[in-house]
Amino acid sequence: MEKKQNTLYVGSLAKGLRLLRAFDESHTELSLVALAERSGLDKSAVQRLANTLHIEGMLDKDPVTRRFRPSHAWLELAYAYYWSDQLVGQAIPKLIDLSQEIGETVNLAELSKDHIIYVSRLPCQRTYFAATVIGRRLPALSTSGGRAIISTFSPEDREEAIETWPLKAFTPRTTLDRATIRNSIDEAVQQGHAISSDQMILSEIGVACPITGPDGRAFAAVQCSVSAHTWTRERIRAEILPRLQDTANAISPSSQVHRR
Amino acid sequence: MEKKQNTLYVGSLAKGLRLLRAFDESHTELSLVALAERSGLDKSAVQRLANTLHIEGMLDKDPVTRRFRPSHAWLELAYAYYWSDQLVGQAIPKLIDLSQEIGETVNLAELSKDHIIYVSRLPCQRTYFAATVIGRRLPALSTSGGRAIISTFSPEDREEAIETWPLKAFTPRTTLDRATIRNSIDEAVQQGHAISSDQMILSEIGVACPITGPDGRAFAAVQCSVSAHTWTRERIRAEILPRLQDTANAISPSSQVHRR
DNA sequence: CGAAGCGTATCATATAATAATACTTGATAT
DNA sequence: ATATCAAGTATTATTATATGATACGCTTCG
Numbered sequence A, B: 001m002e003k004k005q006n007t008l009y010v011g012s013l014a015k016g017l018r019l020l021r022a023f024d025e026s027h028t029e030l031s032l033v034a035l036a037e038r039s040g041l042d043k044s045a046v047q048r049l050a051n052t053l054h055i056e057g058m059l060d061k062d063p064v065t066r067r068f069r070p071s072h073a074w075l076e077l078a079y080a081y082y083w084s085d086q087l088v089g090q091a092i093p094k095l096i097d098l099s100q101e102i103g104e105t106v107n108l109a110e111l112s113k114d115h116i117i118y119v120s121r122l123p124c125q126r127t128y129f130a131a132t133v134i135g136r137r138l139p140a141l142s143t144s145g146g147r148a149i150i151s152t153f154s155p156e157d158r159e160e161a162i163e164t165w166p167l168k169a170f171t172p173r174t175t176l177d178r179a180t181i182r183n184s185i186d187e188a189v190q191q192g193h194a195i196s197s198d199q200m201i202l203s204e205i206g207v208a209c210p211i212t213g214p215d216g217r218a219f220a221a222v223q224c225s226v227s228a229h230t231w232t233r234e235r236i237r238a239e240i241l242p243r244l245q246d247t248a249n250a251i252s253p254s255s256q257v258h259r260r
Numbered sequence C: 001c002g003a004a005g006c007g008t009a010t011c012a013t014a015t016a017a018t019a020a021t022a023c024t025t026g027a028t029a030t
Numbered sequence D: 001a002t003a004t005c006a007a008g009t010a011t012t013a014t015t016a017t018a019t020g021a022t023a024c025g026c027t028t029c030g
Helices: A011-021 A032-039 A043-055 A073-084 A086-102 A144-150 A155-164 A178-191 A233-251 B011-020 B032-039 B043-055 B073-084 B086-102 B144-150 B155-164 B178-191 B233-251
Strands: A059-061 A068-070 A105-112 A115-122 A137-139 A194-197 A204-212 A218-227 B059-061 B068-070 B105-112 B115-122 B137-139 B194-197 B204-212 B218-227
Touching: A011 A032, A011 A043, A011 B011, A011 B043, A032 A043, A043 A059, A043 A068, A043 B011, A068 B073, A073 A086, A073 B068, A073 B073, A073 B115, A086 A105, A086 A115, A086 A218, A086 A233, A105 A144, A115 A144, A115 B073, A144 A155, A144 A178, A144 A194, A144 A204, A144 A218, A155 A178, A178 A194, A204 A233, A218 A233, B011 B032, B011 B043, B032 B043, B043 B059, B043 B068, B073 B086, B086 B105, B086 B115, B086 B218, B086 B233, B105 B144, B115 B144, B144 B155, B144 B178, B144 B194, B144 B204, B144 B218, B155 B178, B178 B194, B204 B233, B218 B233
Parallel strands: none
Antiparallel strands: A059 A068, A105 A115, A105 A218, A115 A137, A194 A204, A204 A218, B059 B068, B105 B115, B105 B218, B115 B137, B194 B204, B204 B218
C-alpha cells in the first residue's frame, strides 16, 4: 500500500472520496465491481466503503439492481456550499434582474484553478441539459468567462495561462490553437469583455464580463450564452453587453473582502 | 470507541463525512476546534480528517485565518447528482417554459424521506436568497410541494405522514396544528393541487402539483411561489394553476421506470 | 445443467488510525 | 515589552481498526 505516508492523512477517508468522485455525467449509477474498477480499489475495500457511504446516506442503493447512486445528500452539500460563497449571495438578485431584462440564459462562473465552474445558472430558453446544470467545470481557456477573467491578469500571468492551461476539443470548432486564444484574450483586455463562438456547443455564442476583486484581478465572470441563429456579435454588443457590463460591475466587490 | 461495530463499516470515512455535514447556512466557515465541537470528534481526529479533506480538495483552507470552507468540489458532486437523477433531465425544459409563461419562480421538489428537497429552482423575481438555493430541505408537511405529494398517498400512508412527520416553525404563522394540515391535504386530494400561505416566509403563497409515478403515487412536485402582495388565491387558480398542472402532468412518467 | 459474474460474509494479520502530549504561533492585554 | 491564552501544528507509542484473501450464495446465460 503506497499511500501518502503521513500520519495526518487518513487513507480510508480519501478512498471513500474517490468513490464519490467515480460518478459523473456518463457514470450515473455504478455496481460494486464497476466502482472498484473506476476507483482502482479492490472489491473488498469498495464493499466496505460503499456500504459505509450507504449507511451514512451518501449513496442510494437500488434494492433490486444493487447499484449505487448519488443521494440527495449531494445536493445538501451544494446547499451548504452556496451559503459559504460570499459572491453568490451578492450576485443572485442582480443576475435575476439581468436575465429578465435580456431574456437570455445568464451564468455566474468562478475560477477554479485553470478551469471555470458554473456556480449559478439562470436558463431562459430551452437549451441542452448540460447548459443548465450547476457545477460544470470547463477549461478556462475555452470559455468566454474564463477568457474574461484571464484578461484581467498581469501580462505575465496571462501569458502563463495561455501557454500552460489545459485545452480540450468539445466541438469540431473548439479553438485548440493558443495563438488564436491569445488574440481573443488580447481583445478582451482592450474591450473589457470576451466573446467566443462554437466552443462548447456549435452555434452558441458566449459573452462574458469579469468580476474583479479590489486588486483589479478577476476571480469570476458573468456570462451570457445565446444562439448564433438569432444573434450576431454586433447585436450582442449593442443589446446585451451594456447590461452585462453593468451587472458585472455591480457585483464586483470594490472594497469588501472576499474569498480567493 | 463505541462505533457501529461492523467489519463492513469504515469509521474513519463516516467521521470524515460528519465534518462535511458540519457546514450549513449558519456555519459557512469553521476553524479546527469549531469543527471538533460541531462534529463531536476530538481535536486530533479533526486535525487528521480535515487535513485529508483539504489535501483531497474537498475543503478550502484560508491561509490566513486557517478556517475551512466547502470547496468547488461540492458543486461538482451536485453536477454528478443531476446527471443521475432521471427526473431533472426530463423536467428542466418544461420548467423553463413554465417559468417564462407565468413570470414567477418555479421549483422542482423531490420527496426525501419526510422532507422535500428543492432539486431545481428557476427564480424570476428577486427573492430571499434561501428561496433561490438548490438543496434546501424542508419538512414536507409545511410546504405546498410536500402536501401535494402526500395527497397522492393511500389514506393510511397519508394519515401516517400527517401524524408523524416532523414540523418546525419557520414563521409565526407556520402551521403546527396537524388537524389544519390534514384539512389542507384533504383539499389537495380533492383538487389535485396544494396551496399554502406564510409557511416558510410571510406573505408568500405556494402552489404545487404532484408529479406521479406509474403507480399513481407522487415522488416529486412542481411548485410555484408568489407574493401575497400581488397575487390572490383566486388569481393563482385562474392564471397559474392550469399551466402548472399541465407541466406536472407532462413531467410525470406514465410508463417508464424511475428512481424511488 | 454448468459456468460465469456479481454481491455478500468471514477472519487472521499487521497496517494505519488513534489520542495524548508537547511544541509553535499569533493575538490581546497588562 | 512581556505575559497569557487560545488555536493550530507536530510527534509518538499503542492497539484498535481497516485490510484483502477466501469462500459462499444467488442470478443469469448459453
